[in-house]
Amino acid sequence: MGAARALNEYAACPHPNPPPGGEGARQGRSPIIFRMTQAAHPDAPQAPQRYVRVLSIAGSDSGGGAGIQADLKTFGALGCYGMTAITALTAQNTLGVSGIHSVPAAFLKAQIQAVVEDIGVDAVKLGMLHAPEVVEVVAWAIDHYRLPNVVLDPVMVATSGDRLIASETVQVLVRELFPRAVVVTPNLDEAALLIGHAIDGIDALDGAADELLALGAKAVLLKGGHLPGDDVVDVLLQAGGTRKRLASRRIASRNLHGTGCTLSSAVAAHLALGFGLPEAVERARAYVIGAMAAGAGVHVGAGHGPLNHGFAPVPTHRLPS
Structure with missing residues (x-):
C-alpha cells in the first residue's frame, strides 16, 4: 500500500455528523478530523477555550521512535495537546535498547499531580510501566483523579526484542490496571506473556482475546x-x-519502531476527541497505516526506523473551556 492510498483511506474515515464545509472539506479531508475552530470577529467577545488534552504515562525513547516521543507526535498530529509523565529513560536507537534508568515512583507521582491538577486530562495512554511501584502509583492516580479514557499498552518487549519489564511486574499490572483501563492493547509477544502460551495463527486470535478479557x-x-x-x-x-476483526493489507517496511505506541496513543487521542471505542480503534488503525506507508521509504538509522507521524498533521482542536 502506497502513502497516497493510505492517506486517502485515513482521510475517508466516516463520521455520522460531519460539519458542513470548513477547512477539512475544502482540502478533501475528513471534516471531523481536520476541523478547526472558526475564529470569531476580532471585535466580538472571545469565549474561553481549551485544548483536547491527552496524557502519556510511559518511558522515554532517546531515539525518538517509540515511547513518549511517539505519543507526543501522535497527539499533535491528531490535533490534541500532549502531556507526559515519564516512568523511565531508555538509551535506545533503531538497533535496540542499551540501558534503562528508572524514574523514582515519588517523582512519577509528582509529574502526574503537576499535570492533572493544573491542566487537566481528557484521556490517558499508559505505556512502559516496568516496576510494581510504578504500576501502583498509576493505579492510585486513576482512582484519585478519576482519570477518563485510560488506554493500557502493556509494553513488555521492544521492537528489537529487548525485555522492558520485570517479571514480577506483570501480575501487578494485570491486577491493578486491567480493570481500570477502557481497553488493553497487547501485541502477540505481550499477549503470550500475559496468558502463558504462544498465539500461533490468525485462527487463535479470538481465543487469546477471550483469555485476555478474562484477566479483568x-x-x-x-x-x-x-x-x-x-x-x-x-x-x-x-x-x-x-x-x-479488523484487517488491512500489510505494508512492506522495516520502519516499524513504535507502531504499538503510536496505535495506543492514537486510540487515546480519538477517545479524547469524543469517539466511542470501536470508531476510535478504526480511526487509530487508519492513522497508523498512513504513518507506516509515509515512512516506509525513509532511511533513519541502521535498524528499525520510525513511522512518519506527521504525514497529515491537523490544527489543534479547541473546545469551550
Whole structure:
C-alpha cells in the first residue's frame, strides 16, 4: 500500500455528523478530523477555550521512535495537546535498547499531580510501566483523579526484542490496571506473556482475546501484526461479547519502531476527541497505516526506523473551556 492510498483511506474515515464545509472539506479531508475552530470577529467577545488534552504515562525513547516521543507526535498530529509523565529513560536507537534508568515512583507521582491538577486530562495512554511501584502509583492516580479514557499498552518487549519489564511486574499490572483501563492493547509477544502460551495463527486470535478479557479487562485490542501473511488482522473484543476483526493489507517496511505506541496513543487521542471505542480503534488503525506507508521509504538509522507521524498533521482542536 502506497502513502497516497493510505492517506486517502485515513482521510475517508466516516463520521455520522460531519460539519458542513470548513477547512477539512475544502482540502478533501475528513471534516471531523481536520476541523478547526472558526475564529470569531476580532471585535466580538472571545469565549474561553481549551485544548483536547491527552496524557502519556510511559518511558522515554532517546531515539525518538517509540515511547513518549511517539505519543507526543501522535497527539499533535491528531490535533490534541500532549502531556507526559515519564516512568523511565531508555538509551535506545533503531538497533535496540542499551540501558534503562528508572524514574523514582515519588517523582512519577509528582509529574502526574503537576499535570492533572493544573491542566487537566481528557484521556490517558499508559505505556512502559516496568516496576510494581510504578504500576501502583498509576493505579492510585486513576482512582484519585478519576482519570477518563485510560488506554493500557502493556509494553513488555521492544521492537528489537529487548525485555522492558520485570517479571514480577506483570501480575501487578494485570491486577491493578486491567480493570481500570477502557481497553488493553497487547501485541502477540505481550499477549503470550500475559496468558502463558504462544498465539500461533490468525485462527487463535479470538481465543487469546477471550483469555485476555478474562484477566479483568473491559476490552482488548489484540494486535496480530507479528503473524505472517499478506494481511494484518487485529481483534477488538469488548466485555459482553462484542467482537470485531479488523484487517488491512500489510505494508512492506522495516520502519516499524513504535507502531504499538503510536496505535495506543492514537486510540487515546480519538477517545479524547469524543469517539466511542470501536470508531476510535478504526480511526487509530487508519492513522497508523498512513504513518507506516509515509515512512516506509525513509532511511533513519541502521535498524528499525520510525513511522512518519506527521504525514497529515491537523490544527489543534479547541473546545469551550
